[in-house]
Amino acid sequence: MDDKIFSKEEWEKALEGLKDSHRIFVPVKEGDYHTFARLSEENRPDFDFQNTRLSPKSLILPQSERMFDYSLDEKSEEAHILKEATKESSPQVIVGLRPCDALAIQLVNINFDNPEYRDPWWVRGIESTTSVGLGCNEPCATCFCSSTGGGPFNEKGLDVLLYDLGDNFFVRSLSPKGESLLEKVQGGKSADGSAKEEAEKLSASALEKITSKVPTDQLRGKNVNALFDAPFWDEVAFSCINCGTCTYLCPTCWCFDIQDEVLGKEGDRLRNWDSCMFPLFTYHGSGHNPREKKVQRVRQRFMHKLKYYVDKYETGVACVGCGRCVQHCPVNIDIREVFELANGL
Amino acid sequence: MENPYLPYPVRIKEIITETEDRNLKTFHFEFIHPEDEEKFVYTPGQFAELSVAGQGEIPIGIASSPTEKGSVMFTVNRVGAVTTYLHNMKPGETMGIRGPLGNWYPWEEMEGKNVVIIGGGFAFTTLRSSIIYMIQPENRSKFKDITVVYGARSPGMLLYREELTQWEQRDDIDMHITVDATEDPDWKYNVGFVPTITEEKITSADNAVALVCGPPIMIKFTQPVLEKLGFPPEKIILSLEMRMKCGIGICGRCNIGDQYVCKEGPVFSLAQLKELPQEY
């Protein structure tokens, strides 16, 4: 499909037009930050942002998700038998996600959809989602996506990519899913050569604006136990207060807990985001805890991103350089410094 | 799409209190749908998630052998929320089993070899499964000598006592039952810790594989004994425990280095463990 040009008003109208057949999620301003919310009368899209504070991961892996429900009523034939909870699976479109976050969903996908097991909720979430990315004209100071296999206009994991050309969006389809979405969209016109040129220029200049760089490809060859036993972990972890902000915001953190909740005679089995930063995460019923110390938990978070994931899937790191953990950590722990320390070992 | 989190509905067929402190009970379950039993194909060493609606799920080693048809068996130590609830359940009640999960003991590699089984406390469950499996007439000839060292704190804390007595009487399995201490004058078996009895009774590592399950302290002191006997780390097989939820390598909870104990484990050789961070 040819690249298209939409004026920004036209684009907003086009999204409105999709609302009946799709659940549309857009960046919405909420206080000082942006967040993804379902397009509605109240939730108006605002594409003037650097990145949402929360990554869009919750649109595929909700922070709390019902897995099963059941009855505990002894009179019921089906008492105590779990049934898959019914869930909205109509097509959804995430509009305006950043390329780093789209790449993150791809990195996490190997975990939820692998040759041995397919997580049904995740797989359905991915299948029903069309991702319309928005390139970053002005990457922030903590972005280091070009070091982690991405870039401000990276196309991996996206079905459509938007280029913000000021008054207009330059719209490029990147996949069959993207094509079929754009076919349903009203308005816009074919982009001419000069618009294409402008888009290419934008992408090149954005890449140049990324000043934060750190090599992330040197860890595959290192010995896992040498990194694990490295002397720098105490120093890295020293000021951490184990608040879990980093894992909560990180688009590549996926760990979850499974819990049962009962109200009266009805119950649900749910999964909820969890964090390796919390001591309970690994606490055995017997009282033994293999990661009872803070330094062990901090090390786990970084080792997972920098080394375990890399070794397990023989791929790049499980970090897309979005910079959220760097920006929001209350004690300024910076994953880029951890990369440097690990590289130096 | 198959839902790997969905338990098979089962009914509790029988509950047996195993130990004098009443903290260990054995549960026999039968599948409510016979076709589920056919799908639940397991190998000794694997575990399953026992699921109680309204309470949660717990990973428990499968104590029955796949050769025992009609029900599956688990032995559960009472420690926290779900295990305590389970201990108060009654035969006839409905719950769920999800699995089988994880890997198993290296059965192919063990064929044609002497098998040394070393167990302590309630971690004897999947070892029971293994013994039952090996002594079946159709399997026994696949293995050479079978030697078992099994210990508990006291005679009343041993699991599966009737079966232990039966195995004692067989001549195709060499049993060494032991207790840490006892005041019972009629106690006919060994007194001493598992590592000590292992050192006394196991004489050779020739052509042998050792399966070791027990509390961390027992494993810690048994390891050097086996190494001294000449067992190379590849031939010392351990089953590990980590806090678990999904049991299928997805929820991210149970890793040691890049291995998820629920999926790539729980069975590892000592050689494999030496390559991994010591964090378990």
Ligand SMILES: Cc1cc2nc3c(=O)[nH]c(=O)nc-3n(C[C@H](O)[C@H](O)[C@H](O)COP(=O)(O)OP(=O)(O)OC[C@H]3O[C@@H](n4cnc5c(N)ncnc54)[C@H](O)[C@@H]3O)c2cc1C
């Ligand atoms: C592979 C494997 C095999 C096991 N086999 C047996 C067995 O045969 N018999 C037996 O009695 N116990 C076994 N355990 C330990 C058993 O799973 C825990 O004792 C049990 O989960 C505690 O649950 P709880 O709800 O009573 O405790 P709580 O402390 O209330 O725990 C809450 C939840 O945390 C998780 N959890 C807590 N402790 C553990 C733990 N040690 N391992 C895994 N998950 C945990 C469970 O999801 C549990 O429901 C095994 C563990 C593993 C990993």
Ligand code: SF4
């Ligand atoms: S955000 Fe910072 S302080 Fe909070 S858990 Fe993460 S590293 Fe520690």
Ligand code: SF4
């Ligand atoms: S580790 Fe930090 S920089 Fe990397 S993807 Fe997660 S939040 Fe972004």
Ligand code: FES
């Ligand atoms: S228990 Fe979920 S990954 Fe092992």
